[in-house]
Structures are given as C-alpha cells and as structure tokens.
Amino acid sequence: MVGGFLPCQELMRTRNKIINIAGALLSVCAFWFVGSKVFLNWSMITTWPRQQVPFWTVVFSAACVYASASFSLSFAWSLLLRFLGQTEVDFRLWHAIYARTQIAKYAPGNIFHFAGRHVWGKKAGISHSVLVGATVLEALGLVSAACAVSLIGFVSGSQIFGNARWYLLGLLTALFLPFITVTAVKYIRPLQLPNVSTRPLTEILRPLFRAYSLYILFFAISGGILLWLVGLVGGTPDIKMSGIVFSAYAASWIGGYVTPGSPAGLGVRESLVIIILNGIMAEPMALLVALALRCITITGDLLYFTTSFITIRQLKNKISPTGHLETK
Numbered sequence: 001m002v003g004g005f006l007p008c009q010e011l012m013r014t015r016n017k018i019i020n021i022a023g024a025l026l027s028v029c030a031f032w033f034v035g036s037k038v039f040l041n042w043s044m045i046t047t048w049p050r051q052q053v054p055f056w057t058v059v060f061s062a063a064c065v066y067a068s069a070s071f072s073l074s075f076a077w078s079l080l081l082r083f084l085g086q087t088e089v090d091f092r093l094w095h096a097i098y099a100r101t102q103i104a105k106y107a108p109g110n111i112f113h114f115a116g117r118h119v120w121g122k123k124a125g126i127s128h129s130v131l132v133g134a135t136v137l138e139a140l141g142l143v144s145a146a147c148a149v150s151l152i153g154f155v156s157g158s159q160i161f162g163n164a165r166w167y168l169l170g171l172l173t174a175l176f177l178p179f180i181t182v183t184a185v186k187y188i189r190p191l192q193l194p195n196v197s198t199r200p201l202t203e204i205l206r207p208l209f210r211a212y213s214l215y216i217l218f219f220a221i222s223g224g225i226l227l228w229l230v231g232l233v234g235g236t237p238d239i240k241m242s243g244i245v246f247s248a249y250a251a252s253w254i255g256g257y258v259t260p261g262s263p264a265g266l267g268v269r270e271s272l273v274i275i276i277l278n279g280i281m282a283e284p285m286a287l288l289v290a291l292a293l294r295c296i297t298i299t300g301d302l303l304y305f306t307t308s309f310i311t312i313r314q315l316k317n318k319i320s321p322t323g324h325l326e327t328k
Contacts, residue, residue, distance in 0.1 A: 059295045062225050066300030069221040072214040074098035080134040083207040086126055092311040097121060099308035103301055106263050145215035146250040148175050149223060153247020179205050219250040225296060229289050234281040241280050248276040270294055
C-alpha cells in the first residue's frame with residue numbers, strides 16, 4: 001500500500017474478482033432456479049406433445065436454421081475487420097476462424113471464444129488493434145441489436161399505450177447506440193479505433209449499419225425459432241403475446257451475455273425465458289420450451305462449428321511459415 005491506497009493494478013484485480021464471484025453466484029442461482037423447476041415438474045415436461053413431430057426432429061430442424069443464422073455473425077465480423085483496415089478480407093477464411101472459436105463460449109469463463117479468435121486472427125496476419133476494435137464493436141453491436149429486438153417485441157405486446165413513447169425512445173436509443181458511440185470515438189482521441197479518426201462520418205456509419213443489420217437478423221431468426229417452439233408446445237399465441245415471445249430470446253441473451261463467467265449464458269437464459277413465458281403459458285410448458293431452446297442452440301452451435309472444417313484447410317494453406325496471411 002502507498003499512502004493508504006492500494007495500487008491501481010491490485011484494485012483492478014480485486015474488482016475483477018468481485019465481479020467474477022458475483023457472476024458465479026448468479027449463475028449458480030440460475031441453475032438452482034431451473035433445476036428446482038425441472039424437479040417439481042419433471043413428470044409433465046418429459047411428455048412432448050404426441051400430436052406434434054418428434055422432439056429431436058424439431059431440435060435438429062430448428063438447429064439447422066439457427067446454425068444458418070449464425071453465419072450472419074461471422075459475416076458481420078468480416079465486415080468489421082474490413083472497416084477497421086484489414087484489406088485482405090476473405091470471408092471463407094474469417095468464417096473458419098469465427099466458427100472454429102465460437103464454440104469455446106461454452107467453456108467456463110465465457111471469454112475463450114474471444115481469446116481463441118484473437119490467437120487465430122493474429123496467425124492470419126490481423127493486427128492486435130484491429131482484433132480488439134472488432135471485439136469492442138461486435139459486443140456493442142450485439143447488445144444494442146438484442147436491446148432493439150427486445151424492445152420491438154415488448155412494444156408490440158405492451159398494453160400500456162400511455163407509456164409507449166418511453167418504449168419507442170428506448171428503441172431508438174438501442175438502434176442508434178452503436179453509431180452514437182462510434183461517432184464519439186471518432187472525436188475522442190484516447191478512445192480512437194484504428195482507421196476511424198481519418199475517415200468521413202458517412203464512410204464510418206455505412207459499413208457499421210451493414211454489420212448491425214446482420215446482428216438484428218440473427219436475433220430476429222432466433223426469436224422466430226422460439227415463437228415456433230411456443231406454438232408447437234402451447235398453441236400459437238395471439239399477436240400481442242407473439243411480440244413478447246419473439247423478443248424473449250434477445251432479452252434472455254442479454255442477461256446471459258452480461259453475466260460474468262456464465263458459459264454461453266447457461267442457466268441464466270433459461271431462467272429468463274421461463275420467467276417471461278410464465279405469463280403466457282403454464283410453467284411446465286415454459287420449462288419444456290426453455291430446455292428445448294437450449295438443445296437447439298447447442299446443436300446449432302455444433303453444426304456451425306463443423307462448417308469451419310470445410311474451410312479450415314484453406315486457412316492452413318493461407319498461413320505462411322512466419323504466421324501471416326498469404327495473398328498469392
């Protein structure tokens with residue numbers, strides 16, 4: 001200690017420990033919540049509606065759709081790399097890196113997909129600053145897009161028309177948050193991202209809008225999968241309730257994403273889906289939908305992961321013995 005104060009690095013380590021412990025406790029509570037609900041309703045949730053298609057047929061079919069939607073994430077990442085100055089952009093190569101490392105989000109800590117992407121990206125010749133900038137913009141874009149989809153659904157399902165302007169204000173904020181932030185980055189020197197400060201604002205916002213639209217597409221398709229599941233298990237909800245169900249995936253994704261250390265939001269997202277759906281369908285049915293959704297996303301992530309092997313040979317061929325991308 002110096003002058004009664006802990007060194008800055010020690011304070012940072014202490015803060016990170018507290019955050020990680022809080023995240024771990026929240027994850028444990030979420031697992032306990034879901035586990036207790038499953039235990040109490042086991043006899044009811046093990047019976048998949050017999051008049052519907054078989055459970056694993058539903059899971060695999062929806063997982064294929066989810067895996068296809070995940071391509072929008074790797075394509076958006078390649079757009080961010082190009083925006084930040086990576087001129088040698090081959091989508092097949094960047095998809096191989098993204099899809100190969102994305103599966104690591106299931107490892108405890110929920111950070112290894114970022115670390116793996118950084119390692120593979122460096123091998124492919126992407127600079128450290130570009131990789132960090134892409135990670136920051138991706139996180140900002142994903143959270144903002146999830147907020148926008150959540151608000152769109154809750155606005156459509158809200159009965160409180162007197163407060164609709166507040167929902168709309170929040171929606172506009174979520175829609176424009178990435179662009180507002182990047183505009184600030186352009187003019188605040190300590191926060192500048194590579195290849196941003198010297199470019200006109202219109203050239204900055206245009207490519208970001210494309211990436212942001214892809215994140216919106218991902219959450220919209222995922223919300224559609226959840227809406228389809230609810231229709232299979234509990235019957236198709238009315239238009240008002242459909243908006244809430246549609247937004248439930250994005251809302252639960254935010255909760256899992258911001259929980260420190262929660263691997264792929266396990267437990268946290270299921271808890272939030274159950275809480276949201278409880279007001280729409282019986283609790284056992286909400287549990288069944290939440291568990292089926294997790295089976296779909298895990299299977300979809302595995303399918304998405306396997307697509308990286310289609311192009312991983314090209315990745316190896318494009319990396320020179322010195323570890324940089326070859327363009328010949």
